[in-house]
Amino acid sequence: MAESIRIAPAQAADLPLILSLIRELAEFERLLDQVTASEEQLKESLFGERSFAEVIIARIGDEAAGFALFFHNYSTFIAKPGIYLEDLYVRPAFRGHGCGKALLCHLARLAVERRCGRLEWSVLDWNQRAIDFYESLGARPLDEWTMYRVTGKALLELAQSEMG
Amino acid sequence: MAESIRIAPAQAADLPLILSLIRELAEFERLLDQVTASEEQLKESLFGERSFAEVIIARIGDEAAGFALFFHNYSTFIAKPGIYLEDLYVRPAFRGHGCGKALLCHLARLAVERRCGRLEWSVLDWNQRAIDFYESLGARPLDEWTMYRVTGKALLELAQSEMG
Secondary structure (H helix, E strand, O other): HHHHEEEEEHHHHHHHHHHHHHHHHHHHHHOOHHHHOHHHHHHHHHHHOOOEEEEEEEEEEHHHHEEEEOOOOOOOOOOEEEEEEEEEEHHHHHHHHHHHHHHHHHHHHHHHOOOOOOOEEEEEEEOOOHHEEEEEEEOEEEEOOOEEOOOOOHHHHHOOOOOO | OOOHEEEEEOOOHHHHHHHHHHHHHHHHHHHHHHHHOOOOHHHHHHHHHOOOOHHHEEEEOOOEEEEEEEEEEEEOOOOOOEEEEOOOOOOOOOOOHHHHHHHHHHHHHHHHHHHOOEEEEEEEOOOOHHHHHHOOOOOEEEEOOOEEEEEEEHHHHHOOOOOO
């Protein structure tokens, strides 16, 4: 099976497919209520005046098996970009064929080609199956760090607050 | 003091200053041995053909008091970019004047102006003083997530591995 996986950058024509895959991923994570993405918003943010992320799609035959969405992050200490994998999803019917690894290998090749220092992503702490898989690929946890987020009303308030 | 803090985007002429600030930050974190950044690499990655990150500098009078380096990340579920703050540093002599908050407020304003859904950053788990400060600004931890990284030899091996 493995040799029949093809990975290619998404095109604007793939927008309906990308939205479907995002919604399937969210449903799988039981977070569908958090999805507000529309085709129009995806078009603007991925294929508009400025592209904020890139998408690659894995196909087996003519069928879309999964996707990865990524963007460039940056390491100050080495003054080089990295690749940050925001989402990786393989449709249930296509699991076990190596699509996940193929998508990660593709990103690792892109990272090397683009002279990036790192490939990074985040995983839910309870997802031991994913953690074991990632560690088998040589990934190591940055477990001293916690991400913080300001969003919604708190973001507006911080934006409007006086300095000092 | 607070009204005298001026924040402006860094220019190419600030490259020697940016490198000094990065090295001071690394020294403060006792990670100076990890810094391989040079002015030339910073120039290429920040002001080159493609800019992978942006820098803002806080000045009090004519003196550089601190800086922030950030880039755009992306949320799939809302199909919008966010701002990710990679580094925030205020020189010891200028602490206590609100520079850190002023830099964060500036980024929150940029996030709102650029129609971003979020402002995010990471903090070392033992840095309770920073955590208290961030929580006072309305930031919330994403503490179910751990970041994984592939770098160096493991990244090259993953890039070269066969699919499947």
